[in-house]
Amino acid sequence: MNDLMTIITICTFFLTIGFIFWKPNINEAIPASVGAVIILLTGTVSLANLGEITETISGAAITIIATIVMAIVLESFGFFQWAAEILVRKARGSGIRLFWLTNLFCFLMTLFVNNDGSILITTPILLMLLNSMGLKNHQKIPYLISGALVATASSAPIGVSNIVNLIALKIVHMDLYMHTAMMFVPASLGLAFMTVLLFILFYRTLPKKLPPVAPWSLKPGGHPLKGESNEVKVRSTKFMRNVLIFVFCVRASLFVASYIHFPVSLMAVIGSAILLAWRWIYLKIPPVDMIKKTPWYILVFAFGMYVIIYGLRNLGLTEWLIQLLQPLVAGSLVHASVLMGLLLTILSNLFNNHPALMVGTLTLTNMGLDPITLKISYLASVIGSDMGSLILPIGTLATIMWMHILRKGGVKISWGQYLKVTIVVIPITVIVTLILLSFWVSWLF
DSSP states (O other), X not given: OHHHHHHHHHHHHHHHHHHHHHOTTSOTHHHHHHHHHHHHHHTSSOHHHHHHHHHHHHHHHHHHHHHHHHHHHHHHTTHXXXXXXXXXXXXXXXXXXXXXXXXXXXXXXXHHSOHHHHHHHHHHHHHHHHHHHTOOHHHHHHHHHHHHHHHHHTTSSSGGGOHHHHHHHHHHTOOHHHHHHHHHHHHHXXXXXXXXXXXXXXXXXXXXXXXXXXXXXXXOOEETTTTEEOOOOOOOHHHHHHHHHHHHHHHHHHHHHHHTTOOHHHHHXXXXXXXXXXXXXXXXXXXXXXXXXXXXHHHHHHHHHHHHHHHHHHTTHHHHHHHHHHHHHTSOHHHHHHHHHHHHHHHHHHHOHHHHHHHHHHHHTTSOOOHHHHHHHHHHHHHHHHXXXXXXXXXXXXXXXXXXXXXXXXXXXXXXXXXXXXXXHHHHHHHHHHHHHHHHHHHHO
């Protein structure tokens, strides 16, 4: 009977991941939910485990939902068209300048929202820009691929920009403040290094001079965050700056809350509620539309995937990984950083970064490592999960969604075109970032 439970649990895991890869346009919460139900029926995960899982993921999921609500409110204010017009104006007709501006924009949007939300925001904006310029398909690729890589990898510097990072933080009992203190500098330097590599790789393809774009040609149209077409009026620059300053203050308050041990999820909800009230007063739009527009499936997906991973853990997966990794990780901080980062890079590209980081984190907590080695091993796992997972377009949900948005936008980027870039850029970026992490943490402590 135990052997049958083991076979069913393992098959459920692979079938769930496989279905997400095979049908990226299907809501990922559906296969995760079906898989979780099967795991529960086998008895691999108990009702007591469900309580532990709920406690682990609830705060992270609420925080991410709250930040996505803020992104939806920004869309209501006409932020996307406003941002597109600024990018065009600041580029001043230079394709090279536009490259650096779009990557900076993608980085900032991930810091302001999260990696999935950033992809949903930045990709339509870039498509709007590039289509309005009449660029050929091969000329669009540098902006779209680099933007996606930067937007997704930018969830590494701060834990609050990725739901799986927040869940893992809870597991290793590390607060948001400590994560950022140890991670922001090496991860940001790694991102800068990656962007330089992308620039060198794309330099010959980038159009040196862009065709003029009239502001009226940048129409926002439908947007994935909303799921419907709606023309929005672009607000004044002063108003937009005030909104962005408020959003920045909310993001900063999350770190303050973590430092003083105030619930981060509650602080995020308070910030979103204030922004919703602001929109209600300013645009006369009541908050009730958030019930429809908020992607609640994120909660279902995170819960379902964690149930499946917990089932694998209960079957002894983490014990096997502990025996394999403990002698190697305990060697030195550099060994711990590079080994865990590369392991999570491989696992993320094989199985997607959500289950990979969950498995890695659960393994680390049972290794009996000293506090510093545990922290650097966890942070290295995040680098492998957030950056290393980008070698294949199926490594993260964000890049799966990105490929789907591109297809809907009429831009064709094949796996071969994607891999020609990532196989050169991502492995070396991950290794450099992991080494920087080990030296930075050694210097801090």
